[in-house]
Amino acid sequence: MGVDDWGGGLNQKVVLGRRDPLSWVGFQWTGEEPEGLNDPKQAVALGAEWEGDELVTYNKPSFDHNFSRVRDGWMEDSD
Amino acid sequence: MAQGITPEKLISPPSQGTGMYKGGSNIDDRFGADTPAEEFAELSDPLRDIPDDLEVDAQKLIQDTKVKEVLHQLNTELVALENVKERISEIAHLLLVDRLRRSIGLEAEPPTLHMSFTGNPGTGKTTVASKMGQILWKLGYVRKGHVVTASRDDLVGQYVGHTAPKTREVIKRAMGGVLFIDEAYNIYRLDNERDYGQETVEMLLEVMENDRQDLVVVMAGYRDKMDRFFSDVPGISSRIAHHVDFPDYSAEELLDIGRMMLDSQRYQFSGDAEKAFQDYLQIRLTRPHFANGRSVRNALDRARMRQAIRLYDSVEKGRKLTKKDLVTIEAEDILQSRVFDDLHQTGSDNGEAKANSKPRAKAGAGKGKK
Numbered sequence: 022m023g024v025d026d027w028g029g030g031l032n033q034k035v036v037l038g039r040r041d042p043l044s045w046v047g048f049q050w051t052g053e054e055p056e057g058l059n060d061p062k063q064a065v066a067l068g069a070e071w072e073g074d075e076l077v078t079y080n081k082p083s084f085d086h087n088f089s090r091v092r093d094g095w096m097e098d099s100d
Numbered sequence: 101m102a103q104g105i106t107p108e109k110l111i112s113p114p115s116q117g118t119g120m121y122k123g124g125s126n127i128d129d130r131f132g133a134d135t136p137a138e139e140f141a142e143l144s145d146p147l148r149d150i151p152d153d154l155e156v157d158a159q160k161l162i163q164d165t166k167v168k169e170v171l172h173q174l175n176t177e178l179v180a181l182e183n184v185k186e187r188i189s190e191i192a193h194l195l196l197v198d199r200l201r202r203s204i205g206l207e208a209e210p211p212t213l214h215m216s217f218t219g220n221p222g223t224g225k226t227t228v229a230s231k232m233g234q235i236l237w238k239l240g241y242v243r244k245g246h247v248v249t250a251s252r253d254d255l256v257g258q259y260v261g262h263t264a265p266k267t268r269e270v271i272k273r274a275m276g277g278v279l280f281i282d283e284a285y286n287i288y289r290l291d292n293e294r295d296y297g298q299e300t301v302e303m304l305l306e307v308m309e310n311d312r313q314d315l316v317v318v319m320a321g322y323r324d325k326m327d328r329f330f331s332d333v334p335g336i337s338s339r340i341a342h343h344v345d346f347p348d349y350s351a352e353e354l355l356d357i358g359r360m361m362l363d364s365q366r367y368q369f370s371g372d373a374e375k376a377f378q379d380y381l382q383i384r385l386t387r388p389h390f391a392n393g394r395s396v397r398n399a400l401d402r403a404r405m406r407q408a409i410r411l412y413d414s415v416e417k418g419r420k421l422t423k424k425d426l427v428t429i430e431a432e433d434i435l436q437s438r439v440f441d442d443l444h445q446t447g448s449d450n451g452e453a454k455a456n457s458k459p460r461a462k463a464g465a466g467k468g469k470k
Contacts (some may be wrong), residue, residue, distance in 0.1 A: 043161075043202050044240025045210045045313045050276065052244075059243060059276040059314075 219346025222392030
């Protein structure tokens with residue numbers, strides 16, 4: 022498997038959530054977000070970005086990977 | 101004990117609404133401190149800025165939420181449970197109208213939607229919780245609408261310092277959706293002062309009050325035990341707005357459930373099989389450990405297994421199978437159930453059962469039969 026094969030969905034826009042001013046919580050996930058993620062700020066910290074009212078990522082595999090490291094309590098190597 | 105829980109916190113007023121209308125916000129900026137009280141009250145009333153004849157595009161908002169589809173699903177996929185459907189529908193209407201109100205800037209406090217589901221096993225509590233999650237998500241009450249099921253073992257630890265992280269982890273997973281606590285009364289053991297369940301209860305109380313906009317807690321279990329639990333822990337009871345009772349199903353309703361389950365899996369009863377299943381249900385209802393819909397599902401799973409063995413045997417004998425063979429549950433697939441054993445032994449009038457039954461060992465269904 023070459024580098025080009027890594028992370029299917031690279032450069033493909035995935036909408037993780039949307040601002041919804043009519044909702045009680047002001048924001049709703051689309052179901053594309055990884056299981057266990059509920060804070061949009063955390064999503065941004067992990068590489069997602071706001072495009073208007075949409076919270077998107079263009080590298081879903083990497084985003085999921087980043088979140089799994091946080092969720093599973095792995096520490097980044099500090100070296 | 102959970103950190104940071106004080107009696108003041110538990111009785112603190114709910115957080116303010118988060119509506120989009122900002123016309124009435126920041127009153128102090130618009131009026132000087134010397135504005136007379138009456139005038140201030142009148143001018144600060146947000147209703148004053150919204151014309152009475154302001155139209156709301158209700159149709160579009162209702163269409164956008166697609167809540168009708170979920171309610172329709174609830175009605176068609178759930179047999180009986182009319183009171184449950186009615187209550188869920190009421191909640192959906194409340195949230196829908198709240199959404200309409202918010203679209204023109206009418207704020208209100210978020211309604212409390214924590215619920216208790218009482219009823220015997222297999223009456224549809226988990227299924228309804230799952231549908232409820234979808235409705236809450238579609239109507240913007242929670243961010244995700246998923247359901248996390250937990251019981252005492254998932255929440256309460258076995259030694260000092262073990263409980264809080266366990267409970268916190270479950271709550272964290274459930275945030276944005278529904279936390280379904282099965283047999284909730286097991287969390288708290290009143291007779292044991294050292295029981296760590298108390299810590300879980302306190303943490304739950306805190307999130308039920310402070311995070312009620314993004315988490316709905318559903319406590320489920322047998323009705324009598326839940327009643328006792330609520331009287332032992334009044335703080336929980338007072339935070340639960342909706343008590344929904346799930347009645348047992350009648351034999352006829354269970355047969356409907358069975359038909360629906362088979363249909364969803366592309367199976368069907370033959371005429372004789374349906375009659376046999378009716379007989380099965382009548383007997384099974386009187387036996388111990390009957391669990392309503394769950395017992396129906398288990399019985400059908402076993403019938404499918406017997407059908408598979410029957411079909412395999414017939415292929416071995418050189419018979420060709422058709423689609424009809426593959427989708428049809430025959431009477432003998434039902435009548436081999438252990439439930440009919442008493443009838444067999446007493447030479448009952450169910451002659452068909454005897455005639456169609458294979459020796460159990462050959463049917464391969466000796467284990468797990470009921």
